[in-house]
Amino acid sequence: MVGLLAAVFRLFGVQRANDVFIDEVTYADIARQIADGHMPSILGTPFFLHPPGSYALNAVVIRVLGLGGHSMDLALQLRWVNSVLGVMTAVVCFLLVRRLAGVGPAALAGVMLASDPFVLRMDGRLMMETPAGLAVLLGWLLMLLALHRPAGRSRLWLEISAGLVFGVAIVMKDMTAVFTVVPLLAAVAWRRTVPLHTALRVLACSLVPYLLYLCLIAASGLFGEFMDQKSVGVLRMVGAVQMTGFNSVHSVSLTDRLIDLSSRFGTSYLLLGLSMVAGVVAAMSPLAGRRLVGLFSVFTGFVGVYSVFFGAAEEQFGYCVVLAGLVSTPVAAVMVLKWRPRLRG
Structure with a gap:
């Protein structure tokens, strides 16, 4: 039922999704290159800033389904791949939380992930x-x-x-x-x-x-080029080099942007904020599985916080933070209710 709900939301959402993000066109073009048997490149230069896993997956889809057209057309077609993967993510989230906290909390987590507006936007893009x-x-x-x-x-x-x-x-x-x-x-x-x-x-x-x-x-004899690009990527991630994100453009305020979008993504922002807190609570559990998921949520939330204040504060960095929050928050809530039964109401 969680998977069906997630599929319905994404079936309608991907057809009414946001404007094409510039990276989608680039990623679609790279996927086509891999489908044609070439190494990833941009404007004739080998591209190693990101590993090729997601591009290779889309390349397989291009070959199997015979997709083609302009890079933007291809990006719009490949958005369906992420929509299907988003449905699978909601089901996996349900199964994961069920093992840790039971069917009720798992159903709540699955429904929230299936319908979360920020997750829906990301699942409706080729990212x-x-x-x-x-x-x-x-x-x-x-x-x-x-x-x-x-x-x-x-x-x-x-x-x-x-x-x-x-x-x-x-x-x-x-x-x-x-x-x-x-x-x-x-x-x-x-x-x-x-x-x-x-x-x-x-x-x-x-x-x-x-x-x-x-x-x-x-x-391929391109290891030196790989190291050059990857070193820049690491510097961008830690914030030593600010090329993209809100911290690189001081004329755009992240706070103002969050306020503008709060009516649409307010619940998502709450999950982002709960990731580290719920992770700490879950990490205190006597059960090893809950502690493990708590640590996952703590480190994921830390990356989100660090990127906002010091790193490359890009919107897509919040995706895994929301996933971690949706996994750890129900577990933490069950633990708190066990400690303080009066809070159940």
């Missing part, structure tokens, strides 16, 4: 965040399944699967390493939430997709 966000949540769901299994072959396969899915997320957008690998390593130290051997196996598998990508670049 990297939707496929990357799905991979992040799916990886954490597999991690929870692994933690509840005794040592053995089935747990090992779940750990390998979780690592590979985390790796897919990273090869779609490398910033997701902060939403996957970093919380996983922190979980080893925080009250031994994840056993060290489990974390190492998952970490090793998460490196595989990106290492394959690096091998392809090295074989």
Whole structure:
């Protein structure tokens, strides 16, 4: 039912979506290049600022469905891919929260994700965040399944699967390493939430997709160009170089923009703000699964806060923060109600 609701919203939303964002046209053109068997490039220069995972996925769709036309036409057609992935994300969110807090909180989280206006806008655009966000949540769901299994072959396969899915997320957008690998390593130290051997196996598998990508670049003789562009990308992420986002354009006030859009995205802003708070509460749980998701929410929320004040404050950075808030907030609410039953009303 959550998936059906998400599909209905996206079915109508993608046809009434916002104007084409400039990055969508660029990403559609890169996907076409990969579909034609070429390395990603912009104006004849190899493009390594972002990894090619999401572009490769769209390239497969282009080849299978025989899509074509102008880059803008192609972007509008490929928006449907993200809409389908957004439906899958809502279902994975429901399954994840159900394991942590029960069916009721999971249904609430799933409905909120299915209908959240900010998420709907992102799922209705050809952006990297939707496929990357799905991979992040799916990886954490597999991690929870692994933690509840005794040592053995089935747990090992779940750990390998979780690592590979985390790796897919990273090869779609490398910033997701902060939403996957970093919380996983922190979980080893925080009250031994994840056993060290489990974390190492998952970490090793998460490196595989990106290492394959690096091998392809090295074989093409473009590793130096890759390092140059990636170093600029890291400097942009930490805010040392301000090229995009609200912090780079001082004539545009982020506060004024948030106020202008509060009537449309006010609930989304609430979820953004709750991500770190709910994550801290969940990280205090006696249950390992809740602590793990709490750490995921804490680090994801920290990236959002840091980007607003110091980094590249771009709108799309909030996508995974909303996902983390939707996963951790129901868990935190259940915990608070257990501690303070009088708050249930």
